[in-house]
């Protein structure tokens with residue numbers, strides 16, 4: 335296997351330690367530049383539009399210093415599945431003994447399938463951005479079908495993953511959330527569905543304003559288990 339990719343610099347930053355981002359693991363986070371979406375509430379503008387400066391070799395060198403101290407590595411961004419050598423990187427991380435979590439918008443089902451089938455990922459957080467009818471409006475991306483393929487695959491093989499939605503009530507209302515819940519229920523999603531409440535920051539991609547009024551959680555459909563957290 336060519337190791338030329340070690341000189342690539344797709345990474346914007348490394349979070350050295352987190353107890354919150356990878357269930358049941360102490361982890362580091364690798365932040366990949368670039369994204370194929372433009373969610374108005376996204377505050378990761380330097381990551382989405384920026385160039386990476388940290389090489390894969392730098393990241394692996396860092397992770398070597400964390401062997402036996404951390405148990406997991408989160409691959410986030412941006413959209414980490416846009417990085418063309420993600421599979422090779424996952425091999426390297428696995429060789430260091432870490433579990434891997436991937437944060438993804440689900441638009442690269444082929445890569446996700448390869449990673450899962452080669453046991454190169456242990457947990458996935460899959461963004462369910464919006465109902466099909468609103469998907470392009472919110473993400474500026476037309477690939478709901480690709481997201482859907484990823485979702486169906488993970489459900490069918492009963493992979494360890496979570497579906498999650500960031501809620502900004504000016505973009506998604508309670509009916510939209512209930513449409514997503516209905517859809518997950520019909521697809522036999524049996525895990526917890528996470529709703530991430532948008533917290534306002536100034537510098538978002540869409541320069542979006544603060545939420546007018548949070549969604550009324552009492553109106554949320556109870557067909558599946560839901561849980562709330564801050565975004």
Ligand code: SF4
Nearest residue numbers: 369371372373376412
């Ligand atoms: S919030 Fe949207 S634009 Fe920002 S990184 Fe995630 S998918 Fe990309």
